[in-house]
Amino acid sequence: MQPSVTSEIGRLRQVIIHRPGREMLRLTPSNMEHLLFDDMLWLEHAQAEHDDFANSLRTQGTEVLYFQDxxxxxxxxxxxxxxxxxxxxxxxxxxxxxxxxxxxxxxxxxxxxxxxxxxxxxxxxxxxxxxxxxxxxxxxxxxxxxxxxxAPLPNHLFTRDTSCWVYDGVAINSMRKEARRRETINYEAIYNYLPRFQDPSIKKWCNGNEAGPATVEGGDVLVIGNGSVLVGMSERTTPAGVERMARRLFGNSEVKQVIALDMAKERAQMHLDTVMTQADYGVFTKYAGMGMVESMTLTSDGEGGIKVAAHDPQDMHKVIAHALGLDDIKVLTPPMDALAAEREQWNDGSNVLAGAPGVVYAYERNITTNDFLTENGITVITVPGDELGRGRGGPRCMSCPVVREAV
CATH class of the missing domain: 1.10.3930.10 (Arginine deiminase)
Structure with a gap:
């Protein structure tokens, strides 16, 4: 299969995931904060949960590639x-x-x-x-x-971040936090040397650690379709990283515009996909605590540079809709009190992975969010995440789509 990801929602045909291993046994109360974990996983249970996730993907016709392999x-x-x-x-x-x-x-x-x-x-x-x-x-x-x-690399569990496929190319990402920077070297080895990724038509939007502090992490990148990419400027992705990636995309891809969202810089919203993901065409899940944020539309200036148009926070949804060629988008925010919403967001309630248009994978523990999505016409495939969720990442975080069908 030729790598290609032209949307967040096209039927998922091939994905890279990482089954947690011995690196998780290196986590201790004294080092887990440095290693970006909030708790220690029960490895055998986490592996069983991850196996359930992988089997759910296969059942839906997705080829699973293991990062370790x-x-x-x-x-x-x-x-x-x-x-x-x-x-x-x-x-x-x-x-x-x-x-x-x-x-x-x-x-x-x-x-x-x-x-x-x-x-x-x-x-x-x-x-x-x-x-x-x-x-x-x-x-x-x-x-x-x-x-x-x-040093161990337990965050390899979250294959979404260190590399991400955007249209007909891949971004091998420079990582913001020291505990994850060496992950990039492993992905450089995979993408720059494995025969399966050496087709000359595969482009490199970011080529590893050469980006230095201009970081972009895949959890902040949503390929929303219609030649548009939505990127969160978060705790982990910098404005310089967004500009750098945008210019490369404009020069050699179908991408016509990049929408950057100026997010809160905090761990609870470390990536865009922790608070907002796409479930269907023009349909997004969103954590209420994200609110409306300032957005910027980046386009090519026709001379190798970029133009930037800033938009007020209240126009955020309209800007995304315009990028999709729609009058408006449907934003699914489950009705619950602020405390309940914060709990479900902490447990990755908004971090769903689309397996096909209107079909998403979600942690089973987020009952209110899952029921609300179902009531709004979204098919929810639940997966266990009591242990996996301790790393603060859900199904989207744990997956790097390589091939999606065009929508």
Missing amino acids: LLAEAMDIPAARQHVLTSVFTEESHGVAIAEAMRAYGESLTGAQLAELMVAGLTKEEFAELKLGPISSVIYDAMGPTSFIV
């Missing part, structure tokens, strides 16, 4: 392996001795073993057990036994 396959390619080892184990980050030892150790591993190391991480204690020889290093001597020589 893709990374392992990439690590069997010498150039991809070299890219990862030299990018991760640098003198600047690890010092001379550890960097050299880890690059040599990485070369000795199978692709699957190296992929596991790059996701699950490695402590000093585990490093010592490898018996790679004496290490003369200030950094090494200063580390405690449970300090990480290779």
Whole structure:
């Protein structure tokens, strides 16, 4: 199948997800805030919930690609392996001795073993057990036994963010938070070296860490269709990142306009898809606490640059409707008191994944939201998320669509 995502709602044919693994066992009360988790997952239960999610996708005709398998396959390619080892184990980050030892150790591993190391991480204690020889290093001597020589990447669970497909290209995203920045290197290996992604027609809207602080994360990117993309300027996506991506899209894609929403910069609304997602053509779910925010329409100036038109907050819905070629959009905000709404939003009530027009996947625990969507003609496929939801991400966060049918 040729990668292509021209909307949020076209029938989902292929998706990348990541089954939580040993990296989740690295979470502790003392490090989970740094690793961007609010709680620790019960791994076996989280895996069972994730398996249910994957099976629901397959039942609806979606091919499931596992991130861990893709990374392992990439690590069997010498150039991809070299890219990862030299990018991760640098003198600047690890010092001379550890960097050299880890690059040599990485070369000795199978692709699957190296992929596991790059996701699950490695402590000093585990490093010592490898018996790679004496290490003369200030950094090494200063580390405690449970300090990480290779930090774990538990947020790989949320495959939506580090890469996202927009029309006939992919954005390999530079990440805002330190705990997620190394994820990008893994995706660079997958997209830049795996044969399945080397078709010359596949474009790169963002090509990894070269973007530096001009971050865009996939949870903020909604491909709403009609040549339009909706992007949240949130806690994680910067205005510079939006401008940079927009200019690349305008130069070589079907995208004619990018609508940027100036969101609150807070963890509870870390990405646009935590408060607003698309369920059908012209139909969106929305958390009441998001309110109406200022929007900006970015278009090409015809000379390689961009034009920006700012809109008042009260015009937010009209701006989105205009981008879709509609008079108005239908916004589904479940009627509930502010406390109940905040609870369901915290549990990713608005973070639904469209499997087809008018068909969405949602966490089963968000009963009020799911019932309201059903009453408004949306088919809701529920999946368990008692453990998965502890990472503050729902079905959309946990999925990276690669192929959708055109609407």
